[in-house]
Amino acid sequence: MRIKRIIRKLTFWRAVFVLLLAFGLYATYVRYTKGLGAVTNLSDEFPWGLWIGFDILCGVGLAAGGFTIAGTVYIFNIKRFRPILRSTILTAFLGYVLVIVALMYDLGRPDRIWHAMIMWNPHSVMFEVAWCVMLYTTVLGLEFSPVVFERLGWQRPLKWIKAVTVPLVIVGVLLSTLHQSSLGSLYLIVPGKLYGLWYSPLLPVFFLVSAITVGCAMTIFESFMSFRAFGKRLETDLLRALGRAMLVVLIAYLALKVGDLIYRGKVSLLWQLRSELSLYYLEVGIGVLLPISLLAVRKLRTNYNVLFFSALFVILGFVVNRLNVSITGMAASSGVAYFPSWTEISVTMLIVALGFGVFALAVKNLKIFTEKEAPESLAVGSARGHEDSLVQEPVRSYSSNVSVQH
Amino acid sequence: MHNTMKKKAILVDITRCIGCGACQLACKTKNGLPEGEEKKLSSTAYTAIDERDGVYVRRLCMHCENPTCASVCPVGAIRKTDTGPVVYTAEKCIGCRYCMQACPFQVPRYEWNHTTPKMQKCNLCYDRVAEGQLPACVEACPTGASIFGDRDEILREARRRLRENADQYVQYIYGEGEVGGTSVLYLSAVPFGSLGFKTDVSKEPLPMLTWQALSKIPGVVFTGSVLLYGIWWITNRREEVRKLEERLKAMEDEED
Numbered sequence: 001m002r003i004k005r006i007i008r009k010l011t012f013w014r015a016v017f018v019l020l021l022a023f024g025l026y027a028t029y030v031r032y033t034k035g036l037g038a039v040t041n042l043s044d045e046f047p048w049g050l051w052i053g054f055d056i057l058c059g060v061g062l063a064a065g066g067f068t069i070a071g072t073v074y075i076f077n078i079k080r081f082r083p084i085l086r087s088t089i090l091t092a093f094l095g096y097v098l099v100i101v102a103l104m105y106d107l108g109r110p111d112r113i114w115h116a117m118i119m120w121n122p123h124s125v126m127f128e129v130a131w132c133v134m135l136y137t138t139v140l141g142l143e144f145s146p147v148v149f150e151r152l153g154w155q156r157p158l159k160w161i162k163a164v165t166v167p168l169v170i171v172g173v174l175l176s177t178l179h180q181s182s183l184g185s186l187y188l189i190v191p192g193k194l195y196g197l198w199y200s201p202l203l204p205v206f207f208l209v210s211a212i213t214v215g216c217a218m219t220i221f222e223s224f225m226s227f228r229a230f231g232k233r234l235e236t237d238l239l240r241a242l243g244r245a246m247l248v249v250l251i252a253y254l255a256l257k258v259g260d261l262i263y264r265g266k267v268s269l270l271w272q273l274r275s276e277l278s279l280y281y282l283e284v285g286i287g288v289l290l291p292i293s294l295l296a297v298r299k300l301r302t303n304y305n306v307l308f309f310s311a312l313f314v315i316l317g318f319v320v321n322r323l324n325v326s327i328t329g330m331a332a333s334s335g336v337a338y339f340p341s342w343t344e345i346s347v348t349m350l351i352v353a354l355g356f357g358v359f360a361l362a363v364k365n366l367k368i369f370t371e372k373e374a375p376e377s378l379a380v381g382s383a384r385g386h387e388d389s390l391v392q393e394p395v396r397s398y399s400s401n402v403s404v405q406h
Numbered sequence: 407m408h409n410t411m412k413k414k415a416i417l418v419d420i421t422r423c424i425g426c427g428a429c430q431l432a433c434k435t436k437n438g439l440p441e442g443e444e445k446k447l448s449s450t451a452y453t454a455i456d457e458r459d460g461v462y463v464r465r466l467c468m469h470c471e472n473p474t475c476a477s478v479c480p481v482g483a484i485r486k487t488d489t490g491p492v493v494y495t496a497e498k499c500i501g502c503r504y505c506m507q508a509c510p511f512q513v514p515r516y517e518w519n520h521t522t523p524k525m526q527k528c529n530l531c532y533d534r535v536a537e538g539q540l541p542a543c544v545e546a547c548p549t550g551a552s553i554f555g556d557r558d559e560i561l562r563e564a565r566r567r568l569r570e571n572a573d574q575y576v577q578y579i580y581g582e583g584e585v586g587g588t589s590v591l592y593l594s595a596v597p598f599g600s601l602g603f604k605t606d607v608s609k610e611p612l613p614m615l616t617w618q619a620l621s622k623i624p625g626v627v628f629t630g631s632v633l634l635y636g637i638w639w640i641t642n643r644r645e646e647v648r649k650l651e652e653r654l655k656a657m658e659d660e661e662d
Contacts, residue, residue: 040518044512186504201615
């Protein structure tokens, strides 16, 4: 009887989660007892792999919704976006925490992660990256803290945070701009190693602009996923506005990319049949051209599913881009073929699963999605009023929605 | 014996190397590395002899004049000493491996199977050099394929060999201008590209590439904060005015 009950509780996704946990924990154990060589396919020729390419580069990029939306709401005072503010900040905060977790795996000496605080080298992009991670994680924590203070009913710290919100958001936008672009700058130092389709003096600009597109895409994507998982209403006109914004930034990104290839005289690489070429077209096709052509048609743009899939394509294209820069483009010059080991993949999956888990927990227990979100009620006044009235009705009200799925 | 104030360099004349391996043995002894011949650079071999169609090419850290590895290290664990050696302070290293990623010559090696790993590479026997001695590998070389001295003198010697035995060499000193110059220089009888040397490396020091981006940070921060604050001030002011107007209008309505 007991076993039966356990099996019934074991839904598909829970089983997946447990499996990921088991593999991930095994890989973690080996990582810390035997060293990086025992769990990764990294080598002296190929020292940065999946953990840098996906966990760090994509993790930071996918957190870009945080500064995009916070800047829109607080600096540009476009209050319509307030209802999705909390979920994007939460995603960004979790993203950064998980990046730090990934760093604890990837650094050879995770016990010395604090060294960058006292041992400075301002000539190193990695030094800039380290400080951006430290400072922006703190800023995101502070930006998100009102949600927790609300839950705990702590009025005083809530007041303090509210008083410094605007400077905090300004610092957050600046740090994000620096951090997103500096991840691209990391690769400025390898002109002889990174393949010409990707190496460009504009790498920091590309990383920043693509982070903004993916910031919009992640916000759209998340709204849809939350709707499926937690039954939260979609903010129709907001999503459409995001879709339009994404279209504009995507076109700017494409123009920059094309202009850069022409300026550098590398257009001929577009028909040079090498193994990198197909992955380049995959990245640009799925992440830029396809979403642009979908979103450019007004009729399609206003369609929910089209919007959702455009966002999904932008995200996938973004991930392919970061993996191309960090892995595909570096392969030829390294002289070795790198493909992540199953243990490397397990650790990455574990970190992603943890992210989803914590997000779900937060949505259950904290006030992430505001309730009355029908498009009509999104007038400035009502959204504001809602946000200003602190601890209201029991915040656990969402758990009932979640239990429906099992 | 040597003037320690001047920049030093090693000249490896590939035409004189017989591949005996004495340099590697001496290096391993000097640095306390495990014995045993190795054909490639590794975390236990700071120098190795790479055989290419009967030609012996000794590999080691190039000790760049303007080292990329030192510029990219976030904690400053790598530095260029005044006399030439590029040295590493293991106690600072956090293991990010950016030095390995960035090195244009693929030199730094890592202790992949340690739980407290270090980067490993040749340190040009900086301690011996400081005391006026030769690097262990140079001292051990029986044929004079590796020689050591002040960099400008070593370059003069290299040019002399190219001039006096022009038919024995390709007319090129590898390392003289690569990434702004290195403290290890090579002469060869066959084109360097065929010996596994990277021939397309920039002649400019690479650290400039990232510094161009990094030096923009203060400007970005300043302009960015002014701009963002300005935009916030305008949008905020606009709303305040709008609210005031609403209140005024309400008051007027009441009066009516």
